[in-house]
Amino acid sequence: MKKYLLTACLFALVSVAAFAQDEEEEPVKKGFDKSKLFFGGNFGLGFGSVSTLVNVSPQIGYRFNRYLAAGAGVNFIYSSYKYQWEGYKEQFGVAGLNIFGRVYPIDYIFLQVQPEANFTWVKYKFDDGRPDVKLDDKIVPSLLGGIGAAIPAGRGAFIVMAQYDLLQNERSPYGNRAFFNFGYNLGF
Incomplete structure (x- = not known):
């Protein structure tokens, strides 16, 4: 009886392997394939009585x-915060460029590195009549490292990421803590 069971199992394994070889693989396209493009990025708006945030940072x-992706994008971030008890308002702006590279060690999970060069400006407006203070405009480098998940949905994927600025420049728009992004990539 054991011989027949072993023979049946071997026959089943050989049949599955033979069937898998009969399936046709998609032909490999050479050159640029626009179906491999994806679009995403960050978009955020927040308005309140003491703070404002606008973030428009598209990427392509x-x-x-299966394992590698790369792209580029632009950053635009504006924020203001009114320190009511101290009597001033801080305005902070960022405009910059980024490139990114992703490695997918397993399906739907990726590691990402994103170097950036951001032009930043900071201005302080005082309520008591003192003149405004504007810090020197500065180009600030950032190097974002992180891990994310691309969850397939429709014609794209929901993106969930945790990132951290590895360079920690004092005027980095990302601060000194890990931060999270949630979004959607079209054409994943």
Whole structure:
């Protein structure tokens, strides 16, 4: 009886392997394939009595294969915060460029590195009549490192990421803590 069971199992395994070889693989396209493009980025708005935030940072990427993707984007962030008890308002702006690279060690999970060059400006407005103070405009480098998940949905994927600025420049728009992004990539 054991011989027949072993023979049946071997026959089943060989049949599955033979069937898997009969399936046709998609032909590999050479050159640029626009179906591998994806679009995403960050978009955020927040308005309140003491604070304002506007973030428009689109990105475009290309999925080279199952394991690698890369792309580029622009950053625009404006925030203001009114320190009511201290009597002043801080305005902070960022405009910059970024590139990113992603490695997918397993399906739907990726590691990302994103170097950036951001032009920053800071201005303080005082309620008591003192003149406004404007810090020197400055180009601030950032190097974001993080891990994320791309959860397939429709014609794209929901993106959930945790990132951290590895360079920690004092005027980094990202501060000194990990931060989280949630979004959607079209054409994943």
